[in-house]
Amino acid sequence: MKTIPTHLVRHIALKGALVLAATTLLSLPAAHAQTLLSYWNFNNVSSAYNSTSGLLGSFSTTAAAYGEAYSQTNNSTPGKLAGNSANGAVYHGSSVYIDFTNYGTIASGTINGLSSTSGYTYPSTTTTGAAGYGAFLDSTVNRAATDSTTGGSLLFLNTSGNALNKYITFSLSSAGYTSLSLTYAARLTNGVTSSQVWSYSLDGTNYFSLTTLSPQATGAFNTQTLNLSTLSGSALDNQSSFYLRMTYTGANTQGSQAIDNIQLTGAAVPEPNSALLVLCSIGAAFLCVRRRARLA
Numbered sequence: 001m002k003t004i005p006t007h008l009v010r011h012i013a014l015k016g017a018l019v020l021a022a023t024t025l026l027s028l029p030a031a032h033a034q035t036l037l038s039y040w041n042f043n044n045v046s047s048a049y050n051s052t053s054g055l056l057g058s059f060s061t062t063a064a065a066y067g068e069a070y071s072q073t074n075n076s077t078p079g080k081l082a083g084n085s086a087n088g089a090v091y092h093g094s095s096v097y098i099d100f101t102n103y104g105t106i107a108s109g110t111i112n113g114l115s116s117t118s119g120y121t122y123p124s125t126t127t128t129g130a131a132g133y134g135a136f137l138d139s140t141v142n143r144a145a146t147d148s149t150t151g152g153s154l155l156f157l158n159t160s161g162n163a164l165n166k167y168i169t170f171s172l173s174s175a176g177y178t179s180l181s182l183t184y185a186a187r188l189t190n191g192v193t194s195s196q197v198w199s200y201s202l203d204g205t206n207y208f209s210l211t212t213l214s215p216q217a218t219g220a221f222n223t224q225t226l227n228l229s230t231l232s233g234s235a236l237d238n239q240s241s242f243y244l245r246m247t248y249t250g251a252n253t254q255g256s257q258a259i260d261n262i263q264l265t266g267a268a269v270p271e272p273n274s275a276l277l278v279l280c281s282i283g284a285a286f287l288c289v290r291r292r293a294r295l296a
Helices: 006-027 102-106 276-296
Strands: 035-039 080-082 097-099 131-139 152-157 168-171 177-188 194-201 208-213 222-226 242-250 256-268
Touching: 035 177, 102 168, 208 222
Parallel strands: none
Antiparallel strands: 035 256, 080 097, 097 168, 131 152, 152 256, 168 242, 177 222, 177 256, 194 208, 194 242
C-alpha cells in the first residue's frame, strides 16, 4: 500500500477546513435589525392646537416634553427643535435638530404659531395671517412603538403662496449605522397641489437632490418614506453628521401641510464575527502550506 505524503495530507485537510469555514460563514444570518436613531413627535407644544377656536399651537421654549427642546429668543426669529432622546434613540446633543431659520425670511410671517411682528396667535386657516409654521393636531400614524404620548404635529401655512420654496433643515448623525431610512406622517389640506422636495448635504452648505414626495391631499395623515441608502448611494452611512432639507413646493396659493412622527432608523455597522476570523486564519495557514510544498 502506498503512503500518502504528509504535505498532501495537510493540503487536503486544510482545504476541507477552509470549505467548512466558508460554508459556516455564509450560513450565518445577516444583521439588518433597524434601530431608532432620532425621533420627532412634536409633542412639546404649549398650548396645543385648539380645534374649537382654530388657534395654532406653538412649541414650548421652557418645557422639554418627551425629550424635545425648542430654542427661540423672540417672535421674529425661528428656533431649532432638538431630537427626541427617549426610546433608546442615539442622541448627539446639539448636533441633532430641525432648523426653521429659512421660515424667518417670510415677511411678517407666522413663527412658531405667532405673528412675527406682534406675537398675536393666528388662527390656523390658510387665509388669515402670513405663511409660516406652528403646531397642529397630533397623529398616531408612524408613531414609534414605545411612544404613548400625545401633543401636536408640525404645520406649515402657505397663505398667498408665501411658503413656496421655503425649507426646514435636519441636522442628523448616522455614526456607527448604515442602511438608513427616514419615515414620517404627512397631511395635506384637501385638494392642495403640493410637494416636498428632499435634498442632502455632508457639510451643511452643498446640497444634492434626493427625491420629491407628493403626499395625498386628503386631509388625513399617511406615511412617507425616504430610503436614504438607495437614494444617496449610501453616502450618508456611518457619518458623524449630515443634513437633510425639505422644501415646500406646489402650485396652490392656499392650503397647508403637516408632518408628524419623524423617524430616522439604521442598522448597526456589523463587526467581524468568529467565523470570518477562523476563515482568514485557515486561509493564511493554507497559503503557508502551499508555499512550503513548493519549496520542498
